[in-house]
Amino acid sequence: MAHPISPLAPPTFPTLPPVKGVRLASAAAGIRYKDRVDVLVAEMVQGTTVGGVVTKSLTAAAPVDLCKANMKGGKARVLVVNAGNANAFTGQKGISAVEATVSAAARIFNCKRNEVFVSSTGTIGVPLPAEKITDVMPAINAALKEDDWTNAAKAIMTTDTFAKAATRTATIDGVPVTINGICKGSGMVAPDMATMLAYVFTDAALEAGAVQTLITAGANKSFNCVTVDGDTSTSDTLLMFATCQAKHRFVSSAVDPRLTEFRAKLDDLLIDLAKQVARDGEGATKFVEIRLTGADNDIAARRIAMSIANSPLVKTAIAGEDANWGRIVMAVGKAGEKANRDRLAITIGGVQVALAGEAVPGYDETPVTAHMKGKEILIEVDVGIGRGAAIVWTCDLTHGYIDINGSYRT
């Protein structure tokens, strides 16, 4: 894609250390893109556990069905991801393409079929030529390396303008463990799940049930707090693989106190990745954080914050650097959750704009306008009902979004 790199991109791609038990390689299979890697394979050692979260879309893609089914086994050996074709809404052909990919992977990487995980991202409704993927698998197998994270992150990109990755370290029982994550996503991004593919790899020794609980809780604090356009993908998939190669005693429960640091670092890594997705929102020029307080409960708070974050009128005002806070009031009102119009308070960039249901006396827009000209916008809203709170990350809605999405397939 010829779109310029998002002005909100991090300055550099992080350096990811190896994760013991994980080897990666990518290839250019020419599924849709020319002259770039578009297939990623990650091979994990025997004994790797897995958990994950997938889209709640009722028209989910065939690979999502596979991941859901195979997650139940809790074991993983191979992950295969392609970009350029979502293999979604492809009927029986889509199921066959997944089966062909799984069979080839199980044979080449010498594992069980239910230890293979497949994801596809790209255009919906076009049959996926699975042979393009299976044809490059032997070469990929020969090229597997412990440290090819940059190409791994690149191979899964679609309209992304930069590759996304993050790494953290933690200790469990005093033993250091690594957590690496890569992800993609920049449009069709809204919770449950944010449109994306995201994969987390750790050498921690965790039972599958613990992996599942950790990743579900983490997604709720990170990817489910991101929205670009309110559209939800048919392919969203977040998987976490634990190779169990670290030398601490096995952990069987996510609430085990030995995981306190690990949980914090995992959540932090997921939030880092999720924010990178918002920073690469299609056409984004502003990164927006919405802090919602005073709602009836946390779910209501999230819903109101999302109503603000997804409002085209709020998003275009931010793009226009216009402190048009009346549109925030509108978005609170339409969210369908309790809000007290006459106690509503709004702060933009730390400056109180509205209080007790109207503009603050002597409201001076100057500092707010200055804040709106920056790249990082902070909006705080208190709806005056209770103690529910939420944070949501999004971006503005610009001409770039229209450009990218009015001609995606051409």
Added chain:
Amino acid sequence: MAHPISPLAPPTFPTLPPVKGVRLASAAAGIRYKDRVDVLVAEMVQGTTVGGVVTKSLTAAAPVDLCKANMKGGKARVLVVNAGNANAFTGQKGISAVEATVSAAARIFNCKRNEVFVSSTGTIGVPLPAEKITDVMPAINAALKEDDWTNAAKAIMTTDTFAKAATRTATIDGVPVTINGICKGSGMVAPDMATMLAYVFTDAALEAGAVQTLITAGANKSFNCVTVDGDTSTSDTLLMFATCQAKHRFVSSAVDPRLTEFRAKLDDLLIDLAKQVARDGEGATKFVEIRLTGADNDIAARRIAMSIANSPLVKTAIAGEDANWGRIVMAVGKAGEKANRDRLAITIGGVQVALAGEAVPGYDETPVTAHMKGKEILIEVDVGIGRGAAIVWTCDLTHGYIDINGSYRT
């Protein structure tokens, strides 16, 4: 507003006959706009009944509260509407501005305070200088005419690029009656209610309860089927006034068989007005009709159709004349209502695109692409569950929307 007239505008403004018992006049009060009419007053004869529907927003504007309260009385004598300032989220000042307007209108037009209806549309959060409205009232009173519908429709415009009106005639008991309607709205348009102000005037002799039932049912088939951007206004108001001047016997029930033709004509007029709103969607270049069938029930059908109509990805694809029907699948999937992925069928411009959960065999995009280049786009979706059906009207999402809304207040 310097925006060019929508390419989807009707070729001419309709000629509206007088409605016996209604007189209108408009004035340029300079509330926000220069050199144009921005205040409308409609005076109705004694005995006029009223019913209406207002926004479900929890942050509704002060004039909405007034309309809700006064509708209970069922009687109307004066309607005052201003454009340029919504008098929303203006706290006690907003209530005072409404009270000042009501008091002046009751005095000048010699009626009760609870027979005055007020609407305001425009920027949110800015105190409304009510004296600008009350100052022009005596001149308006002197200028009242039976046939000034064109200025009436113009006076209530904000970002609208054309004035919106419609007229119908019907007979009740063999007596001809007139139904005239004017409305405004082009952004912040989504059901419950579509953002808009809309006023219907008829000389039919209807009790207030009948008016209320008729307009509620009509709104549900018209304005509640329109969306531009999914944003819901704090000011949406639809009122219907019946002057009871026609010489048929009084009708007290909306289901009275004598109203069969009247109901049909009223619904038709409301649909006409609602479609004009979609045709003037901010930045619109395509008018889109979405026909949803096969849902669990009609409410589910509406919700899925709205999910398609509000999807930024669907709307930008339409703007780009791209028959990217995969995004329709996505929008069905995210709607949260039952849909059978493997029975889903999609038709665009009458051409079957997808059937039984995948592209039709030998799908030829040529005729669909030709349809996408037109100004009127028809999308038909069957979700394969039950017999629920709905129709929704919307428009595409273009650079024009960003232009208009990124700089609304400047």
